[in-house]
Amino acid sequence: MEHLVVMDGVTLFLPQEIITNILKFLPVKSLIKFQCVCKHWKNLIKTPFFIAMHLHHSTQLRPHLLLHRHYTSFGLQLYFLDYKRQIVKVSNLPVVDDKVLIVGSSHGLLCLQIGSIYSDFSSSPRSYLLWNPVFREVRHVPFTFPNFDRDGPRVFGFGFGFSPIVNDYKIVIVTLYQAMDHDLQNHPVVYSLRMGSWKQVKVGILRGLVLNNAVGFTMNGSIFWLGYKQDCAVMISFDIAMEEFALMPMPSTVGQDHARRVNITEFERRLALLFSPSIGYYKSKSIELWVLENGTGGSGERWSWAKKYTSSPYLGFLIPITIWKNEIVGIYYPGPHDKSHSGGTVMSNFTNTELNVLSNETHLIYSYVESLVPVS
Amino acid sequence: MSSSVEAITVLSSDGDEFKITVSAAKLSKPLNWMLEDVCFSDDCDEVPTIEVNSKTLVKVIEYCEKHAPRANSGASDSDAEELKKWDIEFMKMDVKDILFHILMAANYLHMEGLYDLACQTAADLMKGMTVSQIRKIFHIKNDFSSEEQEQLRRQHPGCSFD
Numbered sequence: 001m002e003h004l005v006v007m008d009g010v011t012l013f014l015p016q017e018i019i020t021n022i023l024k025f026l027p028v029k030s031l032i033k034f035q036c037v038c039k040h041w042k043n044l045i046k047t048p049f050f051i052a053m054h055l056h057h058s059t060q061l062r063p064h065l066l067l068h069r070h071y072t073s074f075g076l077q078l079y080f081l082d083y084k085r086q087i088v089k090v091s092n093l094p095v096v097d098d099k100v101l102i103v104g105s106s107h108g109l110l111c112l113q114i115g116s117i118y119s120d121f122s123s124s125p126r127s128y129l130l131w132n133p134v135f136r137e138v139r140h141v142p143f144t145f146p147n148f149d150r151d152g153p154r155v156f157g158f159g160f161g162f163s164p165i166v167n168d169y170k171i172v173i174v175t176l177y178q179a180m181d182h183d184l185q186n187h188p189v190v191y192s193l194r195m196g197s198w199k200q201v202k203v204g205i206l207r208g209l210v211l212n213n214a215v216g217f218t219m220n221g222s223i224f225w226l227g228y229k230q231d232c233a234v235m236i237s238f239d240i241a242m243e244e245f246a247l248m249p250m251p252s253t254v255g256q257d258h259a260r261r262v263n264i265t266e267f268e269r270r271l272a273l274l275f276s277p278s279i280g281y282y283k284s285k286s287i288e289l290w291v292l293e294n295g296t297g298g299s300g301e302r303w304s305w306a307k308k309y310t311s312s313p314y315l316g317f318l319i320p321i322t323i324w325k326n327e328i329v330g331i332y333y334p335g336p337h338d339k340s341h342s343g344g345t346v347m348s349n350f351t352n353t354e355l356n357v358l359s360n361e362t363h364l365i366y367s368y369v370e371s372l373v374p375v376s
Numbered sequence: 377m378s379s380s381v382e383a384i385t386v387l388s389s390d391g392d393e394f395k396i397t398v399s400a401a402k403l404s405k406p407l408n409w410m411l412e413d414v415c416f417s418d419d420c421d422e423v424p425t426i427e428v429n430s431k432t433l434v435k436v437i438e439y440c441e442k443h444a445p446r447a448n449s450g451a452s453d454s455d456a457e458e459l460k461k462w463d464i465e466f467m468k469m470d471v472k473d474i475l476f477h478i479l480m481a482a483n484y485l486h487m488e489g490l491y492d493l494a495c496q497t498a499a500d501l502m503k504g505m506t507v508s509q510i511r512k513i514f515h516i517k518n519d520f521s522s523e524e525q526e527q528l529r530r531q532h533p534g535c536s537f538d
Contacts, residue, residue: 038520
């Protein structure tokens, strides 16, 4: 390979600026290997500047999905669906317990809850783990919120994400507990990585509200959940920097009946909803994609939802989970009308109803990107 | 700016003359400024020099001419797909000899597309190399003490300094 730099007998030294830019294109695995080249490279890949540049680049170039095979008795099973659509089993798991819930995935860091709330509703979570699976760094976050167990809280909402404004990662836990007057009340607590501590935050608009999906969707410094308030479907946002909850409107056709078939995702860098408006399990199976747009001014609304795509109807039942590489990723149940597919985790685009079966298993699905972001 | 000029002549650092179309030259900001400053006055007889050697400049111009139609007018997805395939083929040619020179030229000429393409190609080549091969091509000395090497090995089992 020495011919690379020798031309006309003259040795070419690349300036550091160019070398840094080349390193940006390397996957984390290679960068770990090339730490051993020299001290400068080892220090470079730990600088916030390089970590941020590499993260930004990898997010564009190599978006992954993380698949969590849930409800198994074989312990924790995680898989990456890499950008070449290959499924790779995640090794070196920090825990083997199968009662693990992925609270969120942000900038290559995963937040895991140890001790599932699904199997044992009366117990509070035991602890959390922050984990960079490719950099193989783990940080334990004990759950130390005082008096948390007093009223037997049940956790109904989780989230994990980053805010560039405060340059901090936070874990958000929304629990529901029974107050003295027997009313159920939301009780949100937040862990700041920077502060290294838990604190209670204002209930605000969460009062009287029920969260639908346990794990929030993180995007642009906010975490989003779906829920309902007084029989009305709503979207809830949590500003990671300000630590405030807010209500957001939903598309008018998404009523409470449909709320369980809606998933929050991202499309063309905007917040989006995947919506399966099917009535009855095996009827009308088109998927709709709605995108949140800036208000046009006429309606006076700050935000408005626009329907971007409606897919052709599927023979079976597709629960759309997320958008990845401009395609729907979801869980498919073939039902009685589709003899040609088995169920499982599938991909499909909006222009036809061809299904690309990724796995015959059903998975919980998270977006993921390999990064050098440290857990501390 | 006169619209009658379609191609101009430039000199490489070796003193060879090359023709480049105006639309292709627009892919590079410095080239574009150079054209506006020097070559569009009617009495222009000055040939601008680009500080890139002939062998590299041939490749840079080839890239510019290929990418110019799309950069100037936008293109369909099928064009983009075709261009991607062309890029891969383009980078396969003689890469070992002039890849680093193309990197330097693309950086100097502010050609973002070619710069990223060359960086990606270099990174892809590096993936399969050992640490000592990397040191060799970048002319880097191993400056770790044996204690530091031992410490890194403990942190990342399996990492190699060779």
